[in-house]
Amino acid sequence: MTNEALRKDPYNIVITGVGGQGNVMASRVLANMLVRRGFRVTIGETFGMSQRGGSVMSHIRVSSAAVWSPQIPKGRADLVVALEPVEAIRVLADYGNPAVKSLVNMRPIYPVGVITGEADYPAPETIRKAVAALSETSCFLDATAEAIRLGNPILGNIIMIGAVARLGVLPVNRELFAAVIREGMPASRVEDNLRAFAIGAAAVA
Amino acid sequence: MSMDRGQREGDEVLLMGNEAIARGALEAGVQVAAGYPGTPSSEIIETLSRFAETGKLYVEWSTNEKVAMETAAAASFAGLRSLCVMKQNGVNVASDFLLHLAGSGTRAGMVLVTCDDPGALSSVNEGESRHFARLMEIPLLEPADFQEAKEMTRWAFTLSEEIRSIVMVRSVTRMSHASGNVILGALPPAARKAEFLCDGAVSDPERGPMISAPVIEKHRLQQEKIRKAAAIFEKSPFNAYSGPERPELLIITSSACRLYSLEAVSLLEAEDRVGILKLGTTWPLPPALLKRVLSTTEKILIVEEVLPFLEEQVKILAAEQVREIGVKTFYGKNDGILPMAGELNPDLVMAAVGRILGIDPPVLSSAYREKLRAFAGLAPRREQTFCPGCPHRASFWSIREALQRDGRGGFVCGDIGCYAMASLFPAAGFYTAKTLHAMGSGTGLASGFGKLGSFGMDQPVIAVCGDSTFYHAAIPALINAVHQNANIIFIALDNNGTAMTGFQSHPGIDVNAMGDASPMVDIAALCGAIGAKVVVGDPFALQETRETLNRLMEGQQGVKVLILKQSCALSPEKKGTKRYLMQVDDTLCRGDACGCNRLCTRIFRCPGLLWNREKKKAQIDEVICAGCGVCAGICPAEAIRCEEAAKS
Numbered sequence: 089m090t091n092e093a094l095r096k097d098p099y100n101i102v103i104t105g106v107g108g109q110g111n112v113m114a115s116r117v118l119a120n121m122l123v124r125r126g127f128r129v130t131i132g133e134t135f136g137m138s139q140r141g142g143s144v145m146s147h148i149r150v151s152s153a154a155v156w157s158p159q160i161p162k163g164r165a166d167l168v169v170a171l172e173p174v175e176a177i178r179v180l181a182d183y184g185n186p187a188v189k190s191l192v193n194m195r196p197i198y199p200v201g202v203i204t205g206e207a208d209y210p211a212p213e214t215i216r217k218a219v220a221a222l223s224e225t226s227c228f229l230d231a232t233a234e235a236i237r238l239g240n241p242i243l244g245n246i247i248m249i250g251a252v253a254r255l256g257v258l259p260v261n262r263e264l265f266a267a268v269i270r271e272g273m274p275a276s277r278v279e280d281n282l283r284a285f286a287i288g289a290a291a292v293a
Numbered sequence: 294m295s296m297d298r299g300q301r302e303g304d305e306v307l308l309m310g311n312e313a314i315a316r317g318a319l320e321a322g323v324q325v326a327a328g329y330p331g332t333p334s335s336e337i338i339e340t341l342s343r344f345a346e347t348g349k350l351y352v353e354w355s356t357n358e359k360v361a362m363e364t365a366a367a368a369s370f371a372g373l374r375s376l377c378v379m380k381q382n383g384v385n386v387a388s389d390f391l392l393h394l395a396g397s398g399t400r401a402g403m404v405l406v407t408c409d410d411p412g413a414l415s416s417v418n419e420g421e422s423r424h425f426a427r428l429m430e431i432p433l434l435e436p437a438d439f440q441e442a443k444e445m446t447r448w449a450f451t452l453s454e455e456i457r458s459i460v461m462v463r464s465v466t467r468m469s470h471a472s473g474n475v476i477l478g479a480l481p482p483a484a485r486k487a488e489f490l491c492d493g494a495v496s497d498p499e500r501g502p503m504i505s506a507p508v509i510e511k512h513r514l515q516q517e518k519i520r521k522a523a524a525i526f527e528k529s530p531f532n533a534y535s536g537p538e539r540p541e542l543l544i545i546t547s548s549a550c551r552l553y554s555l556e557a558v559s560l561l562e563a564e565d566r567v568g569i570l571k572l573g574t575t576w577p578l579p580p581a582l583l584k585r586v587l588s589t590t591e592k593i594l595i596v597e598e599v600l601p602f603l604e605e606q607v608k609i610l611a612a613e614q615v616r617e618i619g620v621k622t623f624y625g626k627n628d629g630i631l632p633m634a635g636e637l638n639p640d641l642v643m644a645a646v647g648r649i650l651g652i653d654p655p656v657l658s659s660a661y662r663e664k665l666r667a668f669a670g671l672a673p674r675r676e677q678t679f680c681p682g683c684p685h686r687a688s689f690w691s692i693r694e695a696l697q698r699d700g701r702g703g704f705v706c707g708d709i710g711c712y713a714m715a716s717l718f719p720a721a722g723f724y725t726a727k728t729l730h731a732m733g734s735g736t737g738l739a740s741g742f743g744k745l746g747s748f749g750m751d752q753p754v755i756a757v758c759g760d761s762t763f764y765h766a767a768i769p770a771l772i773n774a775v776h777q778n779a780n781i782i783f784i785a786l787d788n789n790g791t792a793m794t795g796f797q798s799h800p801g802i803d804v805n806a807m808g809d810a811s812p813m814v815d816i817a818a819l820c821g822a823i824g825a826k827v828v829v830g831d832p833f834a835l836q837e838t839r840e841t842l843n844r845l846m847e848g849q850q851g852v853k854v855l856i857l858k859q860s861c862a863l864s865p866e867k868k869g870t871k872r873y874l875m876q877v878d879d880t881l882c883r884g885d886a887c888g889c890n891r892l893c894t895r896i897f898r899c900p901g902l903l904w905n906r907e908k909k910k911a912q913i914d915e916v917i918c919a920g921c922g923v924c925a926g927i928c929p930a931e932a933i934r935c936e937e938a939a940k941s
Contacts, residue, residue: 129473131472141675141677141680162640178672181668201674201676202673203900203902
């Protein structure tokens, strides 16, 4: 497949969340779609502690020509996909800029410090306000709630990928997604993933 | 999605650095691969294990890195290409054998892949394996992107056969755990047959015995091999210069730092002022190439992780050639323009290059920075902790209860695994774990503490150790403790797999790396055989575990072993299933009026338990809760209820 022009080269995506949310899977699915489009993609992942409650971040660099560093320079994200709301704020603090677009799943996963009462978790309205202020455009989804309705909260990650496709900033679509999912997943899970993708796409107006 | 058997030569696929390394070994015709799991290296052996085939490729998870290297060396001696894989500190474990292997030499191509962890993203050290290459006098290669990770690994076998020495390939987390496009090459058709030819004289490298003696002669021979490697490296395509003919600043770099350097120069728009010499063959350095490139400029910045390894080598070469190349100014780690600890990134390199060239790095608008300041600190810190349903939380809870009840100031010597979090984040281990060093060191330290009774120490001493760590390095320490009659409690936190790195098999599991049935070595039987008193329990049985521990603390001198068996919450058999549906009974939870001081959320700290700030009562987060049922046993009001979940 030949590649189309990117809005920016390299186009920088951060997918962030908490261990166990399927962050790594989401980044690989998206990256594989872009490789099929003929782009050179680098994913940088920090998942050594991913299963133990820590923040997890994947940096995806998309280019038509070169291999880029697995770490996006500070202030240089073009798209932030957050599977957890305060992680969006954490990433924007480091990688945000006036042109960044943000997609945020609003289901919180409370840090232990919040559970114990040592720290406060900001109210949803505060989070929306902060993300909106730090982004050119922002979009908030209840991906986990939708995923639970589908039968598995982890599908929230694929709902977010569906939303990314609908944003129109990257040359990816349902057909590409289906091809990648069929290649990488047992047949029994393909249908649920396609449904999750469609829900995400529909959630972005 | 990743590497699989369906892919063919010429396919362009997205591979993780570790998969690219595995593919390179396969394309070189590797026939034996052995390793010990450790982040960020584990995916190499995991990938190879999917390609294992009788008579073609044998793959094993060895008990530790030294055994892995010995296993791979045996294959090399018998004429098969072999690979051993480990994380940075694994090379320390293997280093005694490595020293002697460098002396004896190898036969069929043998490659050591080590994955270092600059920034200690998933390690408790920032150890650097590159120094072993110089120390042991073996060649060192460092790939700088994904395609090169494959090509370089494949070529390392050729080099190894050419000079009859083990060759080291060093990756880092940001290569191993990053992914990028890789074009696949062909897999070789034929497998070699194994035979150890050993009927020749000591001096015969083809048929003689494989030993490091006569030492001086073999040592000289090894140095001759290194000179030969340097000559080969002069023409290596893995070393490349890009930039102006006479750059104002020359960057010398390797590995992931090359990508950071390229990005830094691009962000500063300084491509016409800065040249980059990317080195793939980083020990021994090719002197003629260095001399040629160093001659083009006066200012040199060396960008590498973590210690100034290249920097020191380049400075030695520059000093030796100063008459011809002139006096240089060096920037890097020693002058502090780049940090000597922690990992690098494009921003740090950009700041260094900017400072040297007098360019101000681009910054965000002041209006945006003002907004960032306004929202700073809004995101609460995310402390790492044991997963919901983790047996370690239950084990440490019982240890805490037992130590409090005992009252003599007892403590835990921690070890390497997920349970290291008990030492790293004290609240996660309920403030019981007080030491953390190398694998197996908890037991060795406990053995030492356990002999201090004669100096007046009466604190109970507990060592904890996971099942994989037990086989890796705890056994000699435990035997020492038994033999010295050290007064300790040794707790094996047996969660049925090498859980932290992704459930690789170990000698206590009945399958091996290739998925074949494999004899098990039983921890309890082994401990019993060395003469320790052994009790086996379930960490989820809180009261019983606590009582056992107190009984062992009060009991007679010597080594007492408690094996706490319960599979990891993320193990394939448990993941995504709940044994119990948990619920907090609002009528029984008395909230702050209870007097328990929010024991469940404030002390027990399971992410599956929430404190509802409106109701002022505990609550279960049904998405997070793993349904282990342990918290039901800690609530003094018995407000946390378990209901057996329906089997799906």
